[in-house]
Amino acid sequence: MALLSAVKAGIFVVQAAGNTGPSPKSMSSYSPWIFTVGASAHDRVYSNYVVLGNNLTIQGVGLAPGTDGDPMYNLVAAPHALKNNTASCNEMSLGECQDSSHLDADLIRGKILVCSYSIRFVLGLSSVKQALDTANDVSAAGVIFYLDPFVLGFQLNPTPMHMPGLIIPSSDDSKVFLTYYNDSLVRDGTSGQVVSFGGVAKILGGLNPNYGNSAPKVMFYSARGPDPEDNTLSNADILKPNLVAPGSSIWGAWSSVGLDSAEFAGESFAMLSGTSMAAPHVAGLAALIKQKFPSFSPAAIASALSTTTTLSDRQGKPIMAQRTYSNPDLTQSPATSFDMGNGFVNATAALDPGLIIDCSYDDFFSFLCGINGSSPVVKNYTGNSCVASTMTGADLNLPSITIAVLNQTRTITRTVINVAADESYSVNYSAPNGTAVSVVPTQFFIPSGQKQLVTFVVNATINSSTASFGNVGFQGNKGHRAIIPFSVISKVVYSS
Numbered sequence: 001m002a003l004l005s006a007v008k009a010g011i012f013v014v015q016a017a018g019n020t021g022p023s024p025k026s027m028s029s030y031s032p033w034i035f036t037v038g039a040s041a042h043d044r045v046y047s048n049y050v051v052l053g054n055n056l057t058i059q060g061v062g063l064a065p066g067t068d069g070d071p072m073y074n075l076v077a078a079p080h081a082l083k084n085n086t087a088s089c090n091e092m093s094l095g096e097c098q099d100s101s102h103l104d105a106d107l108i109r110g111k112i113l114v115c116s117y118s119i120r121f122v123l124g125l126s127s128v129k130q131a132l133d134t135a136n137d138v139s140a141a142g143v144i145f146y147l148d149p150f151v152l153g154f155q156l157n158p159t160p161m162h163m164p165g166l167i168i169p170s171s172d173d174s175k176v177f178l179t180y181y182n183d184s185l186v187r188d189g190t191s192g193q194v195v196s197f198g199g200v201a202k203i204l205g206g207l208n209p210n211y212g213n214s215a216p217k218v219m220f221y222s223a224r225g226p227d228p229e230d231n232t233l234s235n236a237d238i239l240k241p242n243l244v245a246p247g248s249s250i251w252g253a254w255s256s257v258g259l260d261s262a263e264f265a266g267e268s269f270a271m272l273s274g275t276s277m278a279a280p281h282v283a284g285l286a287a288l289i290k291q292k293f294p295s296f297s298p299a300a301i302a303s304a305l306s307t308t309t310t311l312s313d314r315q316g317k318p319i320m321a322q323r324t325y326s327n328p329d330l331t332q333s334p335a336t337s338f339d340m341g342n343g344f345v346n347a348t349a350a351l352d353p354g355l356i357i358d359c360s361y362d363d364f365f366s367f368l369c370g371i372n373g374s375s376p377v378v379k380n381y382t383g384n385s386c387v388a389s390t391m392t393g394a395d396l397n398l399p400s401i402t403i404a405v406l407n408q409t410r411t412i413t414r415t416v417i418n419v420a421a422d423e424s425y426s427v428n429y430s431a432p433n434g435t436a437v438s439v440v441p442t443q444f445f446i447p448s449g450q451k452q453l454v455t456f457v458v459n460a461t462i463n464s465s466t467a468s469f470g471n472v473g474f475q476g477n478k479g480h481r482a483i484i485p486f487s488v489i490s491k492v493v494y495s496s
Helices: 001-006 128-137 169-185 275-292 298-304 360-368 375-381
Strands: 014-016 034-041 048-052 055-059 073-077 112-117 142-149 166-168 185-187 193-195 200-202 242-248 250-253 269-272 401-407 409-418 424-430 436-439 444-445 451-460 468-476 481-492
Touching: 001 360, 001 375, 014 275, 034 275, 034 298, 048 166, 048 169, 055 169, 112 128, 128 142, 128 166, 142 169, 142 200, 166 468, 169 185, 169 375, 193 424, 242 275, 250 275, 250 451, 275 298, 401 409, 424 436, 436 468, 436 481, 444 451, 451 481
Parallel strands: 014 034, 034 242, 073 112, 112 142, 142 166, 401 481
Antiparallel strands: 048 055, 048 200, 073 200, 185 193, 250 269, 409 451, 424 444, 424 468, 436 451, 468 481
């Protein structure tokens, strides 16, 4: 409600979708006046690798150099390199390489130190910086972190390292690494103590970026729709997220004296991931749109961003969405509107949308008044009293159409405004599965600055509670194109 006041004052409000994905209905952004942004990958990655003595290569993350030359270096796990009669090797902090005082420097010198990356790193109780200090204290040639199996659902950022090193971000790859390491150990037949370290490896550095062509894709942590409208988790007639933008491994300025993260202490730049990295991209683009179109309302800016999105990756294939925490690239499937909203933001196209779909404060106010029992709350926040309203989210003039429950038939309207030169448009659409859609008009000429009402009649053709998706495209004869997604969740042909 406070942000609705900001919108009333002409301020465009951008919100990070949240890092609670990839489960359906992990979104909690109901307000249609707020622009909600999910996170996608871009085509730049910083990858380093560890090459094992059995010629197996495992990918890692870390802004770090590689080991010197082609030689392989022996691997030594911290719990196997304790000084005599020191702390128990079961102490978690020792396996995480947080204390060099208990380690045998003569045993580790010139070798690669192996450390555990546990949930304690995520919670800030342990740090990569401290492990690097430990490795430096014992003159290690490098450091490798394997992932504890309990660290799931966290995006590991490429952490700056002043020595050869990497974090293996996959629990499955970490198991492969540990199997190789343990199978290469030579133990005393009587005591079981490690007497020599047979495992060897070299680290290939990750200071230079690599570029791929599979971007963009929706990151596993990016929150997903359908959007719940209340604490009963009933589906809303409002599409969230609104779109996705680059949010994975984003460079940004960092205070060298900041205490937010031990990993970046003393650094002037950091690379972070999350929907909070995606939202500022869109805020910046909104400022550019406002600069070009000073009269645009927040909803008009939202429309320009939404209707001009990209629906394909760099190879021309459908944008994919990661579906699991573990090995997310192996569980991808084509993204739906509940994963990416209208699509991937297109900065250039958003500055020349052709058509916009606008919505006013009064529309949002009527929508609020249409929510059962909302009158006292609306009065408290806005100072205005509600009048009778039956407006739902689907009735708002938004650059998307979402119907939570299609009970036999529904009529939806959208009003478009031409913000470019005079142009003729044709309307094309693909109906969501289980529905039949008719559109009037299918062609129209619209002068500059004028409005056109478009009416959609949607009929259910099957009984189903499975969401289905389509879209509506407005194609202009002067090159403008506007696309709005069409989502229908529950469909009821006959109601008893």
